[in-house]
Amino acid sequence: DTEVTQTPKHLVMGMTNKKSLKCEQHMGHRAMYWYKQKAKKPPELMFVYSYEKLSINESVPSRFSPECPNSSLLNLHLHALQPEDSALYLCASSPLYLDQAADTQYFGPGTRLTVL
Amino acid sequence: EDQVTQSPEALRLQEGESSSLNCSYTVSGLRGLFWYRQDPGKGPEFLFTLYSAGEEKEKERLKATLTKKESFLHITAPKPEDSATYLCAVQAMNTGFQKLVFGTGTRLLVSP
Numbered sequence: 548d549t550e551v552t553q554t555p556k557h558l559v560m561g562m563t564n565k566k567s568l569k570c571e572q573h574m575g576h577r578a579m580y581w582y583k584q585k586a587k588k589p590p591e592l593m594f595v596y597s598y599e600k601l602s603i604n605e606s607v608p609s610r611f612s613p614e615c616p617n618s619s620l621l622n623l624h625l626h627a628l629q630p631e632d633s634a635l636y637l638c639a640s641s642p643l644y645l646d647q648a649a650d651t652q653y654f655g656p657g658t659r660l661t662v663l
Numbered sequence: 664e665d666q667v668t669q670s671p672e673a674l675r676l677q678e679g680e681s682s683s684l685n686c687s688y689t690v691s692g693l694r695g696l697f698w699y700r701q702d703p704g705k706g707p708e709f710l711f712t713l714y715s716a717g718e719e720k721e722k723e724r725l726k727a728t729l730t731k732k733e734s735f736l737h738i739t740a741p742k743p744e745d746s747a748t749y750l751c752a753v754q755a756m757n758t759g760f761q762k763l764v765f766g767t768g769t770r771l772l773v774s775p
Contacts, residue, residue: 551706553706578761580761587768588767589750589752589765589766589767589768590707590765592762592763595761597761602761603761603762635704635706637706637707639706641761643760643761645760648694648695648714648715649694649695649697649712649714649754649760650694650695650754650760650761651695651697651709651712652697652709652763653709654699654706654707654708654709655706656705656706657704657705657706659704
């Protein structure tokens with residue numbers, strides 16, 4: 548089973564709202580990721596958690612706040628977003644087998660976020 | 664700088680008309696090359712991981728191949744349900760285990 552689940556599927560929020568995106572995987576993967584994707588563009592990496600610790604932050608504005616409560620769950624807390632933050636937000640996970648040459652990432656279905 | 668270029672940007676095929684998508688890459692050292700399929704408004708679906716030149720992998724009507732400079736995704740006798748954007752990404756030695764460099768994708772449309 549290579550399934551990553553994300554909730555909600557769609558989210559509409561005002562610029563003063565606080566909301567959270569959730570991601571879950573039960574594949575025993577030890578790395579989890581947040582990406583942002585705009586229309587007709589490839590995914591852009593935002594954050595990476597390795598062994599439940601934040602290992603990569605791609606200079607993302609502080610209005611996006613990630614959280615990894617345990618090895619299966621990943622949250623993205625949103626506050627005071629701007630209309631230009633509207634996008635498809637993707638979660639991914641990977642095994643982090645360090646004896647392999649490369650680490651394959653498996654993506655969830657995404658959350659379509661609209662900021663009014 | 665690591666770079667991935669996909670061509671063509673868009674491809675229209677008739678059902679049954681075989682073709683190939685190209686992914687050219689420039690990296691300091693290749694850990695792996697990945698192919699994903701993405702339907703509109705959905706997350707990328709993993710297809711293949713290729714590790715070294717000469718490697719080939721197949722899945723149904725799709726076959727991925729890898730050389731030292733590029734990868735091809737061959738689509739044999741495509742069906743309308745193969746219509747999607749196909750993304751290529753590389754993982755490089757100098758950017759660590761977890762960063763992917765994506766191409767901009769090839770949008771494939773297969774007409775009945």
